[in-house]
Amino acid sequence: MNETMIELMDVHAGYGRIEVLRGVSLSVPRGTVTALLGPNGAGKSTLVKILSGQIRATSGHVHLKGVHVNDAAPDELARAGLCTIPEGRAIFPNLTVAENLRLMRGDPEVVYARFPKLKARQKQLAGLMSGGEQQMLAFSRALLTEPAVLVVDELSMGLAPVIVAELYEVVRELAGTGVTMLVVEQFAETASAVADQVVVMAHGEMVEGDLAEVYFGGTS
Numbered sequence: 275m276n277e278t279m280i281e282l283m284d285v286h287a288g289y290g291r292i293e294v295l296r297g298v299s300l301s302v303p304r305g306t307v308t309a310l311l312g313p314n315g316a317g318k319s320t321l322v323k324i325l326s327g328q329i330r331a332t333s334g335h336v337h338l339k340g341v342h343v344n345d346a347a348p349d350e351l352a353r354a355g356l357c358t359i360p361e362g363r364a365i366f367p368n369l370t371v372a373e374n375l376r377l378m379r380g381d382p383e384v385v386y387a388r389f390p391k392l393k394a395r396q397k398q399l400a401g402l403m404s405g406g407e408q409q410m411l412a413f414s415r416a417l418l419t420e421p422a423v424l425v426v427d428e429l430s431m432g433l434a435p436v437i438v439a440e441l442y443e444v445v446r447e448l449a450g451t452g453v454t455m456l457v458v459e460q461f462a463e464t465a466s467a468v469a470d471q472v473v474v475m476a477h478g479e480m481v482e483g484d485l486a487e488v489y490f491g492g493t494s
């Protein structure tokens with residue numbers, strides 16, 4: 275029942291000679307929400323890039339649904355059910371909401387039923403919407419791929435708290451339908467409240483203990 279969907283085991287990775295991930299392990303069970311927190315530069319986006327196949331682990335193991343995917347191409351990972359909403363959201367700002375959705379295979383009406391605000395803005399250029407609406411659109415595009423695993427980098431960056439709460443409701447709902455969620459946040463009271471599991475990274479490693487200590491020091 276508790277199938278592990280994402281598993282990282284002692285993953286090291288970086289850029290050229292710079293090592294950013296220094297032995298990261300993480301296990302995310304099916305249909306659960308994991309919040310990955312950590313200060314700026316901790317290596318969270320690098321972990322997302324490992325999962326989505328944009329960069330390679332220099333050592334360690336990356337498993338998706340129990341399959342070793344260290345060398346899998348991004349499109350193979352996508353076909354295996356992994357969808358990533360990158361930092362910055364990856365929508366097409368010069369296309370309308372409807373056009374952004376039509377680029378995906380699924381039925382936009384499914385999305386409009388869930389997000390009536392987007393239906394009302396079908397003809398709006400995506401780039402002219404608020405940050406929250408853009409994130410909603412990014413979510414919607416992701417949902418149309420019917421992902422098994424959805425990874426969202428910096429879900430709430432720059433968004434009003436009320437929108438963030440709305441998006442986390444969707445996160446919870448999705449987990450309820452069996453989607454495995456990994457949500458990356460820099461500051462994240464809401465994420466911690468919603469998540470089944472909260473993990474914290476600092477300096478390329480998972481850390482234990484008090485969040486405040488991680489963010490503001492306190493270790494001597």
Ligand code: ATP
Nearest residue numbers: 289292294312313314315316317318319320321460
């Ligand atoms: P942020 O919230 O700032 O995105 P983060 O936890 O996601 O933080 P990463 O983006 O993974 O952190 O960055 C971790 C480290 O890797 C930083 O020191 C960053 O400068 C470095 N880094 C990120 N991308 C590259 C790159 N393409 N080339 C070289 N170094 C990079």
